[in-house]
Amino acid sequence: MHDFYFIILYGLILVVGGVIGFAKKGSIALLVGGSGTGFLLLLAGYLTLKAFKK
Template sequence: MHDFCFTIPYGLILVCGGIIGYFKKGSLASLGGGLGTGFLLILAGYLSLQAFHKRKNSYFALILETVCAAVLTWVMGQRYMQTSKIMPAGVVAGISVVMTGFYLYKIASGGNHFPSKAE
């Protein structure tokens, strides 16, 4: 599976979560964090998709995705440990740790693999 297949939906989930957090609790931190990391991940997914269309890998996008997911794992994991609230800290930390592992696997395996051209 290609990184952009998961990165773009992951970014959209974060954007939606930030917006929901703002409207439910009036949290500007939730809005800023959700929009900031979400749009950064969507951008990285888009860059990776564009590189894939050219049959190349975007290691910049992979590293950006990994850093975002690792930072979210750390920050939301700490917040979950302090508050024990499943929503949103536990869920975001859980998703982010899985995505961090996925991105590290993609880096270790050489990025996206391209299907051979059938003639």
């Protein structure tokens, strides 16, 4: 299995965790920290997948 699958999965987990943390605690830091890092990992996974296809 290639590494970009794990990167994309972990990015999704972080985004969902950030949203759930924001919904439960109302903390903007949880939303920005979790979702921001998750979106960066999703972007990295997508770019890696795109490069792999070439």
